[in-house]
Amino acid sequence: MKDLFHKFAHTISEAVGRPATFCVALAIVIAWAVSGPLFHFSDTWQLVINTGTTIVTFLMVFLIQNTQNRDAHAIHLKLDELIRANRHARTSLVALESMSDDELQRLQEEFDGLRERVHGVRKHRAKRRA
Incomplete structure (x- = not known):
């Protein structure tokens, strides 16, 4: 399950970090704004964008946190290896995060x-x- 989530989170984070994805999101917001007069700027019209952005934001927080946790862990391991490999470094600095x-x-x-x-x-x- 962890590997499946990692692959999913990595794929999504790579996809949403692209300029094309930003352009798609911007196009959705522009389309929503332009459709305002058609829906008479109704409460439902406003609710559509509010609900959509809230759901996307809620889910993205978990994906971003997962990606940051993995990146931070990888950096810590790399730094720990550099400390361990340098005979002049204090090995007591390995695993400072703990x-x-x-x-x-x-x-x-x-x-x-x-x-x-x-x-x-x-x-x-x-x-x-x-």
């Missing part, structure tokens, strides 16, 4: 400090050259 928010905050503060030190060194070197 750390608690507090652990991630401490690591962020550590990297902020490193960035500030590097920025300070660069400023100092630039002053010496000037």
Whole structure:
């Protein structure tokens, strides 16, 4: 079932990401707008576009989330492999996504400090050259 959903979600996400699909959606909206006078801009006429867009949006949220989850997972695995393969890298950084928010905050503060030190060194070197 998971593979079937993945293939379906991937196919749909590829299809809706194309310019032609946008043009079709735009044509539908234009056709709806142009048909307004024919239906006297009735409540039913408005309900058609509201219902259609609500249903499409509702379903697309799940497809987009599935695609983003898979992409993020693949990127994490690639980064984990790069960290693992680099003998100078800290292997404790593998699978950061499973750390608690507090652990991630401490690591962020550590990297902020490193960035500030590097920025300070660069400023100092630039002053010496000037």
